[in-house]
Amino acid sequence: MTALWAVYRRELAAYFETPLAWVFLTAFSIAAPSFAWHVGGLFESGRADLTPLFDYLPWLLMVLMPALAMRAWAEERETGTLEMLLAAPIPLWAAALAKFLAAWTIAAIALTLTFPLWAAVNYLGDPDNAAIATAYFGGLLLAGGYLAISQALSGTTSNQVVAFVLAMGVCLILTAAGLPLVLDAVASRLPGMFAEALAGLSALSRFDSLRRGVISLADLIYFISLIATGLALAMALIDTRRGGGR
Amino acid sequence: MIDAHDLVKHFGPTRAVDGISFSAQKGEVVALLGPNGAGKSTTMRMLTGCLEPDSGSAAIAGHDAVRARHAAQSALGYLPEGAPAYPAMTPRAFARFHLRVRGFTGKALHEAAELALERARMGEAANRPIGMLSKGFKRRAALAAAIAHDPAVLILDEPTDGLDPNQKDGVRALIRMMAPEKTILISTHLLDEVEAICTRAILITGGRIVSDTTPAGLISTAPDQSLAGAFRQLTRHSAEQTTARPARSRKETPA
Numbered sequence: 347m348t349a350l351w352a353v354y355r356r357e358l359a360a361y362f363e364t365p366l367a368w369v370f371l372t373a374f375s376i377a378a379p380s381f382a383w384h385v386g387g388l389f390e391s392g393r394a395d396l397t398p399l400f401d402y403l404p405w406l407l408m409v410l411m412p413a414l415a416m417r418a419w420a421e422e423r424e425t426g427t428l429e430m431l432l433a434a435p436i437p438l439w440a441a442a443l444a445k446f447l448a449a450w451t452i453a454a455i456a457l458t459l460t461f462p463l464w465a466a467v468n469y470l471g472d473p474d475n476a477a478i479a480t481a482y483f484g485g486l487l488l489a490g491g492y493l494a495i496s497q498a499l500s501g502t503t504s505n506q507v508v509a510f511v512l513a514m515g516v517c518l519i520l521t522a523a524g525l526p527l528v529l530d531a532v533a534s535r536l537p538g539m540f541a542e543a544l545a546g547l548s549a550l551s552r553f554d555s556l557r558r559g560v561i562s563l564a565d566l567i568y569f570i571s572l573i574a575t576g577l578a579l580a581m582a583l584i585d586t587r588r589g590g591g592r
Numbered sequence: 593m594i595d596a597h598d599l600v601k602h603f604g605p606t607r608a609v610d611g612i613s614f615s616a617q618k619g620e621v622v623a624l625l626g627p628n629g630a631g632k633s634t635t636m637r638m639l640t641g642c643l644e645p646d647s648g649s650a651a652i653a654g655h656d657a658v659r660a661r662h663a664a665q666s667a668l669g670y671l672p673e674g675a676p677a678y679p680a681m682t683p684r685a686f687a688r689f690h691l692r693v694r695g696f697t698g699k700a701l702h703e704a705a706e707l708a709l710e711r712a713r714m715g716e717a718a719n720r721p722i723g724m725l726s727k728g729f730k731r732r733a734a735l736a737a738a739i740a741h742d743p744a745v746l747i748l749d750e751p752t753d754g755l756d757p758n759q760k761d762g763v764r765a766l767i768r769m770m771a772p773e774k775t776i777l778i779s780t781h782l783l784d785e786v787e788a789i790c791t792r793a794i795l796i797t798g799g800r801i802v803s804d805t806t807p808a809g810l811i812s813t814a815p816d817q818s819l820a821g822a823f824r825q826l827t828r829h830s831a832e833q834t835t836a837r838p839a840r841s842r843k844e845t846p847a
Contacts, residue, residue, distance in 0.1 A: 352692035356678070363680035363721075426676030430734075433640040433670040434693050435662040589601070589644040 350440040357448030367452055370414055374456040377406055379463055395473045399463060400481045400557045404550050407453075407489050408521050412513030414452055415496035416506045418445045419584060423504035432588060442580045446490075446497055446573070453489040457482060477559025484556025487569035491549055492517045494576025501583035517549075524548025593618055593745050593775035594639060598648035601634050601799075608634045610799035611648070616775050616792070618744070621767060623786045623807075624779040626796035627827050632779040633673050635796070636747050639777070640670045652745050666694060669743035671751055673779075675734035679723025683714050683733035686722060690737040704740050711769075712736035713762050727754040735763065739770070746770070748778045752785060764789050783819040786810075793819075797827045 361367035381402035422428035431441060467473045496513035503509050522528055523544050533541035545551045549572065552565045594616040601609040609631040616622045624632045637643040639650045641661045650657040653667035677686055687705040696704055709718045712732040717725055722733050731754060738746065751767070752760040760782075767776060767789050780786065786793050786807050793810050795803040803810055803826055807819065814821030 348695045349693050352689060355692070356681075356689050359685075360678065360680060425679070426672060426674055427678060429637070429642050429672040430670070430676055430737075432642040433637075433665060433668070433672070434690070435665040436693055437662070588642065589646070 347440075349434075349436040350444050353436060353441050353444035354448050357445050358451060361448065361452055366414075366417070370410065370452065371456055371459060374406070374410055375459040377410075378403070378456075378460050381406065382463060393471075396463060396467060396478050396481065397557075399460060400485065403485050403557075404488060404521050404553055407485070407492055408517040409514060410456075411449075411453065411489055411492035412496040412499075412510050412517060414449050415493045416500055416510040416513060418449065418497040419501040419580065420503055420506045420509040424506070428584070428587065432584075438581045438585055439577075442497070442577045442584070446494055446577055449493045449497070450486075450490050453493060454486060457485055457489070474559060480559045480561055481557045483561075484553050484565075487556070487566075488549055488553045491520075491569050491572035491576070494573040494580075495520070496576075498576045498579035498583065501580045520547070520549045522548075522550070524550030524552075524554070593653055594622075594747075594777055595651040596635065596639060596648070597650070599635060599638050599645045599650060600647045601631075601638060601643065602646055608799055609638070609645075612796065612799070612801055613648075614794055614801065614804060616777060618775050619772055620792055621771050621776045621778070621790045623790040623793045624777060624796060625781075625783075625786065625793055625823065626779075630796045630827075631799040632796055633749055634799075636670075636749050636777070636779060640668060640747055641665050642672075667744045669738040669741065669746045671731075671734055671738045671746075671748040673749040675731040677722045677730060677734050677737070680721055682719050682721060683712075683725075683729075683736055684709060684718045686733055687737045687740045691740050694741045696741065704742065708736040708740035711739065711766055728756060728759045731755060732759070732763070735766075739766075744774060746774055746776045748776065750779055750781070752780070752782065760785075783823060786819060795823070795826050802826045 361370075378399060382396070382399040385398070385402060419428070422431060464475075464478060467478075468475070492513075495516055496509070499512040499516060500506075500509040502512065529541045529545055532544055546568075549569075552568045555562060555565055594614075596615070597613050599609050599612045600607070608629075612631070612635050614622075624635065626632050634643065638645045639652065639657060641657045641664060644658055652664035655661075655664035655667065657664045677683075681689070684705060687708050688701060691701045691704055712735050714729070714732060714736060717729045717733075722730055725733065731751070735748070735751060738748070748767075752763050755763060764785065767778070770776065771789075771791075778785075778790070790807055793803070793805065793807050794801055795810065803813070803822075810822045811817055811819055814825055
């Protein structure tokens with residue numbers, strides 16, 4: 347736990363020592379309300395809820411989470427500090443988890459920056475605050491899933507741009523797989539079970555029920571599994587650098 | 593304190609390290625010498641637990657570098673080749689990070705970090721981002737982090753590379769000062785460094801040890817009674833092979 351806390355502190359500080367966290371938080375705090383207002387018609391809908399915000403959140407996270415996680419391992423490889431990290435008495439699981447938790451903390455801060463919208467709909471009407479809280483929780487889980495997958499892909503290269511593009515591609519697949527357009531296309535060409543399986547794998551489908559205020563065990567297990575898979579993959583990729591995978 | 597037993601490491605078809613064995617005890621300053629690509633850094637990486645050997649074993653302070661990796665690494669201070677460090681961190685924060693990872697807290701952490709920064713002669717540069725420091729200060733920042741927890745074993749990959757003569761003298765004086773209480777393994781291309789601070793010189797070429805003796809013993813093997821002469825004589829065969837080797841056969845080493 348000592349090493350986990352030390353790496354977490356360093357990673358969190360690293361986000362704020364460089365412009366990355368500030369640029370990310372500024373971009374998120376402008377983009378999220380802009381989508382809700384201008385595209386989602388937050389104040390024109392006549393409803394006191396944050397549906398327009400959460401409708402577009404997966405697409406925003408799909409781009410911004412890879413940007414946040416692309417440096418996780420790629421930067422360590424590029425600067426050579428990975429060698430120093432591998433020579434320190436830090437369990438690999440602790441390094442991977444610490445990097446993930448630091449990025450997840452930034453994502454949580456970004457989500458809290460949209461709380462003024464929540465306050466605004468409370469001022470204007472009488473929203474279902476429990477459902478909104480559940481949707482925020484779902485957003486945090488979705489961000490965690492995308493971050494873990496992006497961190498794993500960051501372990502495949504020393505180039506942060508390549509890591510970003512790879513991660514965004516995988517996050518796009520995870521998101522778009524749940525779109526009715528995609529599911530209908532699959533259902534029309536393949537047996538129904540394939541479309542069902544695809545919907546089950548899609549982060550968008552899982553987030554949809556949380557977005558509506560419904561927490562199900564299956565959805566929680568999905569997101570926890572997605573995070574665990576991403577972290578395990580990152581650990582396996584970095585461990586391969588030791589020659590442990592021979 | 594350092595034990596290498598029949599270490600072997602391949603990178604693709606290249607046998608980078610080919611059965612290296614040696615031991616070093618407390619009070620010894622051992623130089624790993626050899627031409628580029630001889631296997632010095634790969635050997636050091638296997639000792640530090642960065643790389644796992646294909647066969648053979650390594651131990652630091654009695655702890656196996658693979659099976660008891662974290663115990664071995666806790667007794668080790670390592671300066672990797674090129675002295676990598678986080679550019680946005682200050683040398684002070686970098687040393688403190690290394691100490692926190694090893695369980696240091698509070699006053700012990702503060703005192704150990706300040707002592708290491710003082711020993712590495714960081715001065716005012718200790719509070720500036722590493723990315724903004726000169727090459728010499730960057731190396732000293734990484735050195736401060738490597739020695740901060742007062743490890744029993746130090747493995748330093750080219751510790752004076754890129755330093756000016758005054759800075760080299762400073763690092764050599766620091767190594768001499770720490771030597772009686774530690775086991776120190778350094779790799780270097782600087783033959784004068786071997787004579788200046790090392791008690792023993794291990795010459796590697798083609799992944800194999802071709803000489804393991806004192807600097808004076810190594811000098812005595814040369815026709816011209818110089819370290820450079822001994823180095824040339826013992827590595828000539830390898831140099832000829834390297835010249836003849838096609839460039840595409842060279843492999844990037846991981847980590």
